[in-house]
Structure formats: structure tokens, C-alpha cells
Amino acid sequence: MAAIALLLDRAVEDALLADMIEHGHSVVARSATARELILILDGLELDAVVASAAGISRELLDACDRRGVRVIGIAANDSGRRHASELGLFEVLDADSTWDDVENVLGHRGPPPVGVPAPLTGGPVSGVIAVWGPTGAPGRTTLAINVAAEVAARGHSVLLADVDPYGGTIAPALGLLDEAPGFAAACRLAGADSLTRAELDRIAQRHGTRDDAFRVLTGISRAARWPELGGSRVTAVLDACRRWVDVVVVDTGFSLETDEEISSDLFAPRRNGATIAALRSADHVIAVGGADPIALPRFLRGYADLAEAIEPQRVSVVVNRLRTSASGVGAAGHVLATLRRFGGIEQAHIVPDDRRGVDAAVLAGGTLREVSRRSPARQAIERFVDEQLVPRQDAAARDVRRRTRAASGAAVGAPSVAASVPSSGR
Structure with a gap:
């Protein structure tokens, strides 16, 4: 299961936290700002960051990319989606999304994301x-x-x-x-x-x-x-x-x-x-x-x-x-x-x-x-x-x-x- 850091509004975090833990994931960090999370990234064994889209910074995205950490945005409105898009982050979900939606994006269920090829089920299709x-x-x-x-x-x-x-x-x-x-x-x-x-x-x-x-x-x-x-x-x-x-x-x-x-x-x-x-x-x-x-x-x-x-x-x-x-x-x-x-x-x-x-x-x-x-x-x-x-x-x-x-x-x-x-x- 995944080690996840959260950078979310309290209401969104409360809505996702119980299901996230039930699915076997662990919360290794909670931060109030992107800068605060960047400061502790080096000390974390981290798989993904789930963050409010409006709170994601270019510096945080670059820091996560260097460490191979996935970033998933939660957008409360169109402004948050536009901000994430301008940064080049397209894995953005609506604020009313359930943990199942986040789970699908993480790739733990359904087809894996780009970069993690699925095992072939038959002949050499490639x-x-x-x-x-x-x-x-x-x-x-x-x-x-x-x-x-x-x-x-x-x-x-x-x-x-x-x-x-x-x-x-x-x-x-x-x-x-x-x-x-x-x-x-x-x-x-x-x-x-x-x-x-x-x-x-x-x-x-x-x-x-x-x-x-x-x-x-x-x-x-x-x-x-x-x-x-x-x-x-x-x-x-x-x-x-x-x-x-x-x-x-x-x-x-x-x-x-x-x-x-x-x-x-x-x-x-x-x-x-x-x-x-x-x-x-x-x-x-x-x-x-x-x-x-x-x-x-x-x-x-x-x-x-x-x-x-x-x-x-x-x-x-x-x-x-x-x-x-x-x-x-x-x-x-x-x-x-x-x-x-x-x-x-x-x-x-x-x-x-x-x-x-x-x-x-x-x-x-x-x-x-x-x-x-x-x-x-x-x-x-x-x-x-x-x-x-x-x-x-x-x-x-x-x-x-x-x-x-x-x-x-x-x-x-x-x-x-x-x-x-x-x-x-x-």
C-alpha cells in the first residue's frame, strides 16, 4: 500500500481519511503549506501527495518529480483546476470525489498509470x-x-x-x-x-x-x-x-x-x-x-x-x-x-x-x-x-x-x- 502525504483543507481531509486508512494506506505527513511539505520531503519515504490544487506550488511539483512522488490535486473550483493546469498537473479531482476516485488515479485498482506497464495477457502486442x-x-x-x-x-x-x-x-x-x-x-x-x-x-x-x-x-x-x-x-x-x-x-x-x-x-x-x-x-x-x-x-x-x-x-x-x-x-x-x-x-x-x-x-x-x-x-x-x-x-x-x-x-x-x-x- 502507499505512503501518502496530505496537503488538504480540513473538510476534504476528514471526508477522505477514513476510507484511505481502510484501504491500507498510511499517512506519513500532514502539512498546512507547500513550503512546509518541501522542507520535510527528504526525510520521508513517500509514494504520493494528495493536495488541494490551489495550494500546490511549482517548487512542490518539481521537488516531488525529482523524488518520483506522484501528486494528485483536489480542486474545489475552476480556479483551482486552472492553477493546476498552468503548472502542468492534470491529475486533478473534484472536491466531492470519494477515496475510490483517488484510488483509481493512484493506480492501485484498474489499469496502471503511464510508466508502469500492465502485464501482457496474451501475445506480444506492443x-x-x-x-x-x-x-x-x-x-x-x-x-x-x-x-x-x-x-x-x-x-x-x-x-x-x-x-x-x-x-x-x-x-x-x-x-x-x-x-x-x-x-x-x-x-x-x-x-x-x-x-x-x-x-x-x-x-x-x-x-x-x-x-x-x-x-x-x-x-x-x-x-x-x-x-x-x-x-x-x-x-x-x-x-x-x-x-x-x-x-x-x-x-x-x-x-x-x-x-x-x-x-x-x-x-x-x-x-x-x-x-x-x-x-x-x-x-x-x-x-x-x-x-x-x-x-x-x-x-x-x-x-x-x-x-x-x-x-x-x-x-x-x-x-x-x-x-x-x-x-x-x-x-x-x-x-x-x-x-x-x-x-x-x-x-x-x-x-x-x-x-x-x-x-x-x-x-x-x-x-x-x-x-x-x-x-x-x-x-x-x-x-x-x-x-x-x-x-x-x-x-x-x-x-x-x-x-x-x-x-x-x-x-x-x-x-x-x-x-x-x-x-x-x-
Whole structure:
């Protein structure tokens, strides 16, 4: 169990203390101010600090980071949350949170935090999965978020990173605060050779509290900040993250153009360098395109550029938002035939259009797995993950865990019944 120091208001401390002790944790220090706690840190064997968000100082956060001590903030109001966000602390709970909420953040129950990889339950699932798609919003972010959720639900530690140099969208899609973009912070730390597990754990936000929880490095909020995402820094961050979590899912930008490299300044940053670096660092690339008559040709043009940038053998194709109203009767067959004829793509995974389910997830700031488990889009993504990203023995282990949870009264997800378009020879 954990050794914890408290820096809380009396009312909040009284509400948490009994349950904390009941869970087996010990209180090794109580302090009235951050300065007072800093003075005694060296003499403590400490695992975590639970503190009022408004009372946390930069000095306390730095002192805890140097010692590998986690800091969890309790915010009484929006002002406290903003203060914590400005310091780069994202593990912040509301003042009315129970100790169970704190326990989940500590990682003693549920999936462990970033930096403490969960034991693999099946085959060797690991590495970086990059999600790319051409201009026109084919659904890159939606797919990346839901792939991360499905992989995490199979018992793997997952980090979702927003590397889009034209402006991140993962944070608003998941309802996360992003005043201090996590991936840009990771790039700065990597550039200074200071990116550690503890730092990654501090800047990554947690999404979800159940068995499909994962961590998120939010993207830049303004496109003008793209120089912070240098190609070499992106590579360094992903190389570090792959050592600390099982799977890193990367939401990339759309553009693969390299014409900017004819610039006379050979050392100037390249706007698309972040996207290209992420794709080249990835062990597996998911290329996603829309299914309608406008989006499909756009995808095929972009796919040709992708095939020049990386090896096609590492690419899986996902055709998103398939609907007969835009693609006609037998839409899946028409799409596959078009991909095979004009792109040489023999296999594609089809995700049907489910605007209602996706809109509900965005409105709730959640994933399809959380908000609309029976969504046909979610079922198609689940099947894609089973077939392309998670070994089949992992799927069997998942079924065992589901039966175990069912026996104990936990909720069990609906079985996958989505369709995928198989490959066919010419």
C-alpha cells in the first residue's frame, strides 16, 4: 500500500481519511503549506501527495518529480483546476470525489498509470500505431480514440498521442483540459533529454476509470505552435514511450508534402516533419479514408504519397463512414473494387456510418465503447482491432476476463458482430 502525504483543507481531509486508512494506506505527513511539505520531503519515504490544487506550488511539483512522488490535486473550483493546469498537473479531482476516485488515479485498482506497464495477457502486442488520413476530415481522430479504447480494454497499457501539427482535436473530443498541451511538453522534455517515466506520467491525462482506461498526451491548441513538434523530438518521444507502455496510438496530421525542404534554410523546422516522423516511427499504420465519391478519390491520391513515405507492408486500410445514401446499393463491394483497381489495395476494413453514436460520444466526451457499445461503427472497430492489432489468443483471454467479470456482477460488452470486407483476388 502507499505512503501518502496530505496537503488538504480540513473538510476534504476528514471526508477522505477514513476510507484511505481502510484501504491500507498510511499517512506519513500532514502539512498546512507547500513550503512546509518541501522542507520535510527528504526525510520521508513517500509514494504520493494528495493536495488541494490551489495550494500546490511549482517548487512542490518539481521537488516531488525529482523524488518520483506522484501528486494528485483536489480542486474545489475552476480556479483551482486552472492553477493546476498552468503548472502542468492534470491529475486533478473534484472536491466531492470519494477515496475510490483517488484510488483509481493512484493506480492501485484498474489499469496502471503511464510508466508502469500492465502485464501482457496474451501475445506480444506492443509498439506504435499511427493513424493517418488525407485532408477532408475522414475520421482520423475518432478512429484513433476508439482504437486506443479497444486495445486498452484487452488489458494493455495504452497512451494516445495527438501529433497533428495543424491543431489537436483529441482533447475536445474527450472533454479534456488542454491549456498546456501534453505532447508539446513531451517534445520539449525530449529535446532537453529530460523525458522520464515520472514526467510522462505527470503530463499525460487519464481518460476513463474502468478496464478500458488509457492515458492521453493532448495536442497543440493553436496551429501556430507547430514548430514545437520537431520531427526529431517526435521520434524521441515515441521511442521513449514505446519502452514504458504496451501500445502508443498516434493521431497524425494529414499532409505528407515535403516541398518545404527546398527552403534555403536547411535547419528550419518542417511543418509536416512531425507527421512524417510519426509514420516512420510506427510499427503499424492505419490509413483511413472516407467512403463517399468525394472522399475516396482523395484518399487514393493521398495513399500514393503514403506509400512513398513508408513501406506499404506496415499499412492497414480502413474505409470510414460507409453509407448507401452516398455510395449506392452494394456500397462495400463498390468501395473495395475501387481501391483494388485504382490503388492496388486488396484488403480494406469497412466502418459503417453511425452519426448518432459518434455524436453521442462527442457530446459525452467519451469513446464509443463507453457511450454506445452497440454502435455498428464501434463493433466494426472492435473487429478490426481483433483481426489486425491484437493476436487472437488475446481475444480468448479477453473472453475469459469477461466471463469472470460477469460472474462477479460486472457489465459485459456486447459480442462483436461487425462486418469486414475480406480480400479477394483479381
